[in-house]
Amino acid sequence: EVVLTQSPDFQSVTPKEKVTITCRASQSIGSTLHWYQQKPGQSPKLLIKYASQSISGVPSRFSGSGSGTDFTLTIDSLEAEDAAAYYCHQSSSLPLTFGQGTKVEIK
């Protein structure tokens, strides 16, 4: 099983600040890593697929990078509406796994 470890678990950020969330895989997964945003009471929403591919309708301030075992989600110029939990997810092998989540709070 591929274990995904996100850091940090929690981040309190000022609007317009840059946010970086990392996800480390326990073994190489190529680029089969995806990022989601989940707001309270809502389903997760896909932000980035295959490590760095953008998704139609997702603001351009969200970007992803990495391959192999180390991945990063970056939010340039955080906005108030970005307060949420963020999860990474690998689809390289079954069982599918998710990171433990990173909660982003707006100061």
Add this chain to the structure above:
Amino acid sequence: EVQMVESGGGLVQPGGSLRLSCAASGFTLSNYAMSWVRQAPGEGLEWVSGISGSGTGTYFADSVKGRFTLSRDNSKNTLYLQMNSLRAEDTAVYYCAKGLGVYSYGIDYWGQGTLVTVSS
């Protein structure tokens, strides 16, 4: 527009059974891998089960293997999760999730979820 609507959740006693349904629209189930993912209250996301678009294989997390079964009715474009021998630790919101391709289990769309509560 891609949409999945889950139903069938509710309160059940330990040892009981439930069948969840996921009615899909805006795409054809048999063209995509599909999964069920659950989220216990206040917790993270846990993959439960998946099926390839071809339907040739169904897969389960160790935590539910032998208790849950997955099936699909192509004529109704609906996915089902039969849950037997339910335990308190199965309490969660269960999401139906669409894969990125016929054999790609990476998830691009999620349903709204259905709550399963296992309690006496």
